[in-house]
Amino acid sequence: MNKFLITGLGNPGCLYEKTRHNFGFFILDQIAKKNLIFFIKKKLGFISEFTFSGKKIFLLKPSTFINNSGLSVKYWMIKKKVLLKNVLIISDDIYLNFGKFRLRGKGGNGGHNGLKSIEKEIGTSNYARLRFGIKNFSNKRIDSYVLENWxxxxxxxLFTKLDEGIKIIFSFVENGLQKTMNLFN
Incomplete structure (x- = not known):
């Protein structure tokens, strides 16, 4: 059975729950809610699993805080024996207009510390990432802006955009990266 690791980036704890930087956690929570599944606290993260179209999906919310997300991603990739091509990282993106999704199979980290950590731990920037635009039109510093509540x-x-993001995630699982990019980018 093909296995997929879908990781949403964010910071654990109620202090960060409604912040822009926690978009990855937010969308995974919505998937869990729609599929009536729950996250369980395990080593380096909160994990949930279910089957979709004959494929095993692991949803991961790292408990390492964003700056060390790579530790959690690497650990769960190895533990669940998930191939790199079946890993999808979901994050916020300060440079994309609010509400815009962008799916890529590789690329830079755009200054995102979570993506930097993942690149460092898995040794490559060639992994699928789904970014959600939270562009800052104010003069606030990036670090304070991303940690503000929506x-x-x-x-x-945000709620109207979620369905599109969830469709992209399930298309990635069902159709693969390239076809999904052709459909949604």
């Missing part, structure tokens, strides 16, 4: 108007739009 604004009310962002939350209203």
């Amino acid at each position: 604004k009310r108007e962002e939350i209203n739009s």
Whole structure:
């Protein structure tokens, strides 16, 4: 059976729950809710698993905080024997307009410390990543902006965007990276 590791980046704890930087956790929570599954606290993360289209999917929310996400990703890739081509990392992106998704099979980290950590731990930047735009139109420092709670108007739009993101994730599992990029980018 093919195995997939879908990792949402974020910071654990209620202090960070509604922050922009926790988009990865947020979308995985919505997938879990829709599929009536739960996360269990395990080594280096909160993990959930289920089967979709004959494929085993592991949802991972690292408990290492964003800056050390790579430790969790590497550990669970090895533990669950997931091939790199079946790993998808979901993160926020300060340079994309709010609400825009971008799926790529490789690339730079764009200054995102979670992506930097993953590259360091797995030894490559050739892994699939789904970024969600949270572009900062204010003059705030990036580190404080990403750790702010969503604004009310962002939350209203956020829920309408979630379905698109979830479709992209399940297409990645069902159709692979290239076909999914052709469909959604």
